[in-house]
Structures are given as structure tokens and as C-alpha cells.
Amino acid sequence: MKVRDNMKSHLLLAIIGTFGVMIGAQTQEGFISLDCGLPLDESPYNNSFNGLTFTSDSNFIQTGKNGKVDKDVFDRFGKQYGTMRYFPDGKRNCYSLDVKRGTNYDIVVSFLYGNYDGRNLEPSFDLYLGTNKWARIDLGSRPNGTRHEIIHKTKSNSLDICLVKTGTTLPMISAIEIRPLGNDIYLTKSGSLALFFRDYFSTSVEEIRYADDIYDRVWYPFFDSPYKQITTNLDINNSDTYKVPKTALMSAATPKNASEPLLITWTPKPSNAEVYLYMHFAEIEALEATQKREFDVILKGNFNHSGFSPPKLELYTLYTAEAVQCDSEGCNLQLVKTPKSTLPPLINAIEVYTVIEFPQVETSQSDVAAIKNIKATYQLSKISWQGDPCLPLDFSWENLRCNYTDASTPPRITSLDLSNSGLTGSITQTLQNLTQLQELDLSNNSLTGSIPTFLANMKSLSLINLIGNNLTGSIPQALLDRRKEGLVLKLEGNPDLCTLSSCKPKEKTKFLLPVIASAASLLVVVVVVALIFVFRKKKVPLDLNTPTSMTITDGRQASQSESSILSKKIRFTYTEVQEMTNNFEKALGEGGFGVVYHGCVNGNQQVAVKLLSQSSSQGYKHFKAEVELLMRVHHINLVSLVGYCDEGKDLALIYEYMPNGDLKQHLSGKPGGFNLSWENRLKIAVDAALGLEYLHTGCKPPIVHRDIKSTNILLDQNFQAKLADFGLSRSFPTGNETHVSTVVAGTPGYLDPEYYQTNWLTEKSDIYSFGIVLLELITNCPIIQPSREKPHLVDWISFMITNGDITNIVDPHLHQNYDIGSVWKAIEIAMSCVSPSSAGRPNMSRVANDLKECLIAEESRIGERQDMESKSSMNYSRDSYTEMSPKAR
Secondary structure, eight states: OOOGGGHHHHHHHHTTSOOOOOOOSOOOTTOEEEETTOOGGGOOEEOTTTOOEEEESGGGOSSOEEEEOOHHHHHHHOGGGSEEEEOOSOSEEEEEEEOOTTOEEEEEEEEOOTTTTSSOOOOEEEEEETTEEEEEEEGGGOTTOEEEEEEEEOSSSEEEEEEEEOSSSOOEEOEEEEEEOOTTSSOOSSSEEEEEEEEEEOSOOOOBOTTTSTTOOOBEEEOOTTEEEEEOOSOOBOOSTTOOOHHHHSEEEEESSTTSOEEEEEOOSSTTOEEEEEEEEOBOSOOOTTOOBOEEEEETTTEEEEEEOOOBTBOEEEEOSSOEEOBTTBEEEEEEEOTTOSBOOOBOEEEEEEEEOOOOOOOOHHHHHHHHHHHHHTTOOOTTOOSOSSOSGGGOOTTEEEEOOOTTSOOEEEEEEOTTSOOEESOOGGGGGOTTOOEEEOOSSEEEEOOOTHHHHOTTOOEEEOOSSEEOEEOOHHHHHHHHTTOEEEOTTOTTEEOTTTTSOOGGGTTHHHHHHHHHHHHHHHHHHHHHHHHHHSOOTTOTTOOSOEEOTTSOEEOHHHHOOOTTSEEEOHHHHHHHTTTTOOEEEEOSSEEEEEEEETTTEEEEEEEEOTTOSSHHHHHHHHHHHHHHOOOTTBOOEEEEEEETTEEEEEEEOOTTOBHHHHHHTOTTOOOOOHHHHHHHHHHHHHHHHIIIIISSSOEEOSOOOGGGEEEOTTOOEEEOOOTTOEEOOOTTOOOEEOOOOSOTTTSOHHHHHHOEEOHHHHHHHHHHHHHHHHHOOOSBOTTSSSSBHHHHHHHHHTTTOGGGTSOGGGTTOSOHHHHHHHHHHHHHHTOSSGGGSOOHHHHHHHHHHHHHHHHHHHTOOOOOOOOOOOOBOOSSSEEBOOOOO
């Protein structure tokens, strides 16, 4: 018999037929069909063969030029392949397509040269999928064109298909077709699946695709001389997960000699390629009571399924669960009749794929989203700014540098040089989303407006160059403070920008300065004398100037350095605390410290006043710790301290007021709570993560919170989250130390089990607690519930994940209104945070970045424009590198 490689000549005859499909009721939802090079004024159009809608590719790529094939080529191939896009400029040119993260897609890319340039010189170039090389395209031996097809699970909400110039000829492309598949089919242990062949067994000459195939897979007819064909007109149930079209199942091949095996052989390319095999069966003959069809399915040396009987008029798919390698003679599939069988074996359809690994990671998705936003904001048209910003290294974007930790860690953008780029408008806030940026050069542009304060909050920045712009206003004090810490800030050439000297009062007020200075000096002297008198009368525990040590409630002596609290915040008397709370009229809540009251300072600033209970178990030690910490740390995601009261036993902390209460209130459904959407929850998680990241990496020495929980995450009027309650916080060791040995403190359920067992405190203890909070946000379930099969939330989720159905995990109040990939990733992040071993937990920077990617995915879903419904059709010959052939006339 003919081996599988000889099918090419047979299939070349098949394309002379017409499509045998009829347009069904299926929708084209999620389909992307681009006719490359099609002018916008001719877009869209419906393919006459099967109703698929094609659109122009102009909105998905910013480079390249339109070309048209020779007239005789157009007559043979038709409208869909009458145009192409070719790329005379740049080394890498990329399409950027909107997809859904974590979805399996069937991706088909087609190329037909058609002598569009009149040179009769077929091009060769490389095809990339994202950051990885997919295939070498060489049209020299493909006068009828070629197509490449791959099944690939996307890792983000954007998919880049790139053409890379490798010689003197120009890359070109004819069509891109992308179809979403079910996420429960074509699963691999690793890698993606490159189509080798997909056939149905029939003597027909018709291809089968959409609308018979709801996934628009193209099935080619195949038959060989040792086969006998059987057919049926009866309806076949194809509700199997692979949903092979019924028209492909209505015929089957059996061996002419009923006692012989049915053989199918092929040679993979390359010969040592790993292969996935999918065999589709349905019994389409009406068997009598005495008849039986049973056979063994054997892939030599790799796969053996014994005693198989196809179900009557119903699809059943057998497949290799893992990749297999055939021997040096190729792949040999045998369907062998068993002794009990009265009928020979049969097969209706078959698919073979080779594994292609895409090992190169992509740049951090938060960085990609930020830099693309910056590109759009300033309408930058740099030819190299296509595809992934950092990878591959040979094609990374000009004027941009990245760090590369290792092969499995997404690169981060560390340097951005947009000098002399013609920038106008203000400095975009999107820059702050490049959280690892170390150098920013915006010099010699036409930027206007003020210098934004957010630049000071970008902790990684060591250089900001704003020379030669039209910036105005004053320099933010926070930036000037950062310059004292080593930040290089270049501001020359901004004539209307206020420096420290030019922002002082004008000459007309000069005569007032001596008077004001004298009065101020006198006032300072009076205050100092008064303070000295008071301090001699009564020693104040929080006195910054007391040279002696002081005793605190646990009996330990605290040194002057330990007890010092910066005096920038206002110190209130107990009488003032009574006045601001209207004699403690309105209680907001109660915790271990005491009761929290609503208050008002200066007549209009709302505050929250936490009053120490006389019976509090926390006492002065925790009060002092919280005041000292909040005096020296400042971050948008940490609750700010307005002031404090320290009069004997009357201790109070005055915070900024957070009108939306705490996170627990909204998850528990308490009065005043708000049903948080998945987007809301992710924003809260990101905010809290950034606050915790600041404590761990932005403070010197680093700080461990030790009591991260949903009641300590407060929400302001805009539902921005801020961490609160720092009474248990501890400074984390630096240098060669790896932990602090300390008495265990925290809240049951949130407490790191490793910390509980060893008394060794590290920043990973906070990571564990934050992971529990994430699980609360996802599930809205109690952390400990004795009636549950697995009482602790972590154990219960681990148990549920094994079932693979997150609808039983996610809070039902979300009504499944979320991006499924985003939720899965959030669960993965949370479960990595609660790893039993601290060594297995990520750091807070990694957690924050991963959560940002979850948020990007959800925001993309919410703001996603209507999916394109533009599809196409094409008649093909098929071998391992499928050649296109003209449609029937």
C-alpha cells in the first residue's frame, strides 16, 4: 500500500472539487479572518463558498504595503488571495491581535507570492509567534503558496504574529485566520501543536470546513487502494468534545481484505518529532445481532487500545494523552481485528500534530500594556516598536532596555529613552506603570504642564532627564527629597519651570520678611522655653529630646533611638480628641486596641480616632510601634497618620478617614457593604499588594506587617485600598540575616504555619497572610469552617482545584461575570502565596506584578470591542507544509 507521505499527489486532485458545505446556524463569534493587503474601502466581504466574513488587516498592523497578485493567479485563486501585504522596511513586522488569555486557538497563516512585484523571485523569511520562531517560510518551492497551522494556548490578551526578514527578499503574507477552540481538547503536556495532517476517509474530492465544522478546521479527503469505503445517510451524534463534523463521519475506511489489518503510515518532519494522534470513530453500518466489530488500535511502540468497538452512529475519539516518538521507519498505525470480531476494523477521520516548543517567555504583561499605552499616547511610529518590547534580543525595541533575570522570568523594562521624539502634551501617568524603570529620558521634546509627583513614587528610578522641554510650575518637593537620596534629576532648558529661588515671594513683600522672621524667631524661643518647663514637670514618654531611656509596658528598656518619633505630625491633647470626636459620639468599629470613633479636625477634615482601651492587651508598646512606623513611612496604599494623643493612660491614634470601611465588611455583606465586582476585587488586591511591597522593599530597614487580614485593608471614597493597623509590625533584618526570631503574633487563619512552628519571622509570613486575603476575595468563604469537608480554606480550595471547576470555588455573587483566565491566574497566585514552605512563596513584587496582569485581563474583557466576525475560505492541497491550490472554476 502507499505510505502516508504519498498522499500529497492524491490530495492535489481533491482540490478540483467544490466545497460541499452548507451554511449552518453557527455564529462566527471569536473568529478572526484577515485578508492581508485588502484595501479598507473593500472591507468587509463574505466568502462565497461558506459565508465566512473577511476584513482588511489594516487596523492590526502599522507597517507594510499592499500588493496584488498577477491576473492569472487571481483567476485561479480568487478574491481572498488576490492581495497580500509585503514589508520593505524594518527587520521585524508584527500583527497585534486581541485574543483571550488562556484560550486554545487554531491559528492558520497563509502565503501566496503570485509574482506581485513582477520579479518572479519567491521570498523566504521567518515566521514568529510572539517571541518564538514558528517556521521558516520558503516560497521558492511553493508556486501555489503554503499555509501553516498551529493549535496554541495564549498567555496574554494580545497575540503577535511577526514576519522577520532573513535575506534580500521581502517578507509577505496573504491571510490570517484564528479560531477559538474548546479548552478541554487538544491538551498537551507542553508545547503547541503544529498540524501535520487532518483527513477524513472518503473517495470524495470535497474539503470540509465551516459551517459543517463549528471550529472551522479544514478536513481533507483521503483514500488509498487497500481500503474499502462504507457510507451512511443516517444522522450521527457528534457531541463528543472534539465535535468532528458529521459530514466527515458519514464515510469510513475498512480494509478490502476483511481479515487484514487497516494500516496508516506516515513519516513526521523532522523524523524525530514528537507526535500527538487523534483518531475519530463512529459505527455507521447497521449491525445484525450476530455481527460484531471489535479491533485493537496499535501505534507501533507507543499506543495500544485493545478490544475497541465504535459506538453506533456516535462519535468517539481515541488519542494519545502524551506526545509519542515513532521509530526511524516512521509512524505505523494498525487497526487489527480481534478474534471475537465478525467485521473488519474501520476509521472515519484522523488528525496528526507535531509538538513545537515555544520556550521563550514574553515581557511582563504590565510593562507591555504600559509601553503600548505610551506609544499610543504620544503617537510614536518607530519601525522597531512592534511585537514584544524586550524579546527576542535581536529585535528588542530601540531606545529601550530591559533586564533579563533568567529564561523563565519575564523581562522588565528598565530604561526608556524618548529624547528628541517630538513628544507633546503632558508627561503621561502611564509611565508609573513601568514599575522597574531605572532611567527615564524625555529630554528635547515639547512637553508642557507640570512635573508630576508620581515620578517621586517610582522607587526604582535613578535618573530623570527632562532637559529642553516647556514644563511649568514648581518642582515637587518629593522629587527634591529623592534627589538628596541620589536621584539624578536634569531640568535645564525649561524656562518657565520654577526653581526653589524663583518660586519665592516677589520684591514687593521684601520689607515684610525681617518682621516675619523676627516674630517667628520670638515664637520659637517662647515655645522651646515652655516645653522645657513642661518636660521638667512631667516626663512625656514620646518626648523626642529626652536624653534618658524610658520603660515601656513589657518592662524592657527602650533606647532613645528606639523611642524617637518624628515630630512632623500633630500631637493632640486628650481634650482636643474629645472635641474632634464630639465626646466620642460616633463609633466606627472596635478591635483589639480599642474603639475607633469618627472625628473632624479643623472643621472639615474627617478622621478616624482609635482610642486605646484601658483593658487593651496590646498596650503602649504597640501604640508606640505604630506611631513610630507611620511617622517614617509614606505610601499611597498605607493609611496616613494625622496625629496622636499621649497623655498618661489616654492614648489615641488619629488617622485619615476611610469612608468605605474595611474589605471584610464588603465581603461579609454587612450593612453598608458593597457587592464588589471581580474588577473591584483585583484593584483592591493590587493596591494592598503595592502597599505591602513598599513595606518589604521600599523601607530601610524593611518592615514585616505581621497582621495582614481583610479587616486591616481599608477603602477610601474611591475604593482605593490602604493597609492599616501596624501595631504588630517589625523591622526585618538586613545583611546576612535571613529572619527575626520573635514571639508569634498575628490572627488565626491568616497566620503563617511555618512562622508559628519556628518563631522565625520573614517577609514571607506576610506573603502567606496576603494569600489568605486573596482567597477570601476569590471565594468569599470563611477561612475556617468546621462543617466544611476541609475546614481550612487553603485545604478546601486545594481539594476543589483537583476537580478543575472553579465555578465551585469563585464567589457566586460574581455571577460568573469575570475573565476565566484572570480568575485562574489569581487562584494560582494565591496558592503560591500559601505554600507551606516560605521558600516556595513568591516575593511581593512578583505577586503585585502578577495581579496587575490579572487586572489587565479583566479590564480588557470589560472594555473589549465587539469581536470581529470576519472569516475566509481556501482550497488546499496538504502535506506537512501544506501547499495552496486554486479553487475550482
